[in-house]
Amino acid sequence: MASVLNVSAYLFTSIDDPASLRVVLRERAAAAGLRGTILLAEEGVNLFLAGEADAVRGFVDDLRADARFAALAPRESWSDAVPFGRLLVKVKREIIRMDRPEVRPQDGRAPAVSPATLRRWLDRGTDDRGREVVLVDTRNAFEVDYGTFAGAKDWRIERFTQFPDAARSHRDDLAGKTVVSFCTGGIRCEKAALHLREEGVDAYQLDGGILGWFADQGGAHWEGACFVFDGREALDADLAPATAPPVDAAAGAPRTVVEADPIAARVGA
Template sequence: MNATVEQLAPVAAQATDNQWVVAALYQFREVSDPADLQQRLLDLVKTINLCGTLIVAGEGINGTVAGDQQAIDTIHQFLIDEGFTAMEYKESFSHDKPFRKMKIKLKKEIVTLGVEVKPRDLVGHYLNPEEWNELIAQDDVILIDTRNDYEYKAGTFKGAIDPKTETFREFPDYVRQQLADKKDKKVAMFCTGGIRCEKSTSLLLQEGFKEVYHLKGGILKYLEETPPEKSLWEGECFVFDGRTAVTHGVQEGIHEKCHACGWPVTPEEQALPSYEHGVSCIHCIDKTTEKQKQGFRMRQAQIVAAKRKRL
């Protein structure tokens, strides 16, 4: 299982009631035959109204899927019956179809850190949103956003450190280069849904850190449960689906994704001359050639044409 194996399953055109239920889920649990689980998931999703991505590995399952409530309930129950009875599981909603296809991927890790850790055996202290607020308000706590640079840009917790990583695989190097002299400090970490922190806290403990904490259920759970007036969150939370970002109450935010570079773009940034929908934004205008931009324009025209055809 050295290379990624990805398979697609057909998906229905739209969810019922014109609203998509979005379920984010993961669990670290030993899977004895990941390829077999992948195939049975493929067989299941062929029969229900679902889109999104699920990653299967020997260490568990991870992903975000969307569909009508019946489809979401069906796959949720399937995974419970498979023994995933302690999933971190959250539902939210999208007015538009948030994924183009349904993918079931077979990988070595359900979230790629690139360093062997044991999140089932060695993990930091879980904190609920109220406990989290109390901890990160303390002056002696190092608060680290374990997500990528473009996610940090959309929003983060007040006072959080940006490791400036482009992928999660870069996080171990950040820890060893920037935190090596802070092993006796309190370290609090967070990510979108909690899965990256399962591995990052395990990594820090493995590296000899003494007090490591993380936000249970991640930012999504925090935004779901924390009233805006009590929140220490600033901005929006980037999500890996068509909504781009969500805010308190896990409601869709104002950011749009630049389809050329993937960075979240605010309405103000969309008004800049550098922004061309599907082609460029302030973050990538100088990083692509004119030939590449022409290719993006052709792709965008095809997307618009396809949407008109469906209407």
């Protein structure tokens, strides 16, 4: 049985002292024997950690004792080994880079759709108002090649900073429809949904992202696996390491896997 607990979590919340908080969290995580990445910015926290179960959960509980992080809702999965080589705690300008300072989820979220609600919509083919539902994958193209929702829009972006321009060029295709943005854990689609709404699109975010969908709805309406930025590479709908190779969407054949720098990929995604 897999014995290493992996957690991913993020929260947009105002942090006025990210540099000093970095020191505290680095010391706590190191003392608990954890490995992974914690990103801090004035807009919030984004973390991916792995280790012994009690140590990981204890770290998260201590973090949520701070009122700023009380709403942190980590997603758990298991592995046979720690999928991170070291512990990194960094302060960045954004916990997920979009280069749109006017998009401020820490001031208020876009409306969210639960996995159960989205499942009902997809099963029926329309939302509760009878409108067409469009899924927009906000991830980078190479991630989408591992798997995505059936019929989801894939704009072939190479980094998340390209999403706003892609959204503007496809805005007319989304008019009059109920749009649900999604990503791995929720962080990108939260910013994406806010930006889409600023563009006049009736947009929502999938609460909990793909990993939340897997935990709640399994593999329903999903094709393939979900890329993750750690040594496991991709997870299946049971939140276990996937074994099938990713597929090149253009060529229709397994693509060559290139090991990515997880820090660079997360920050630039």
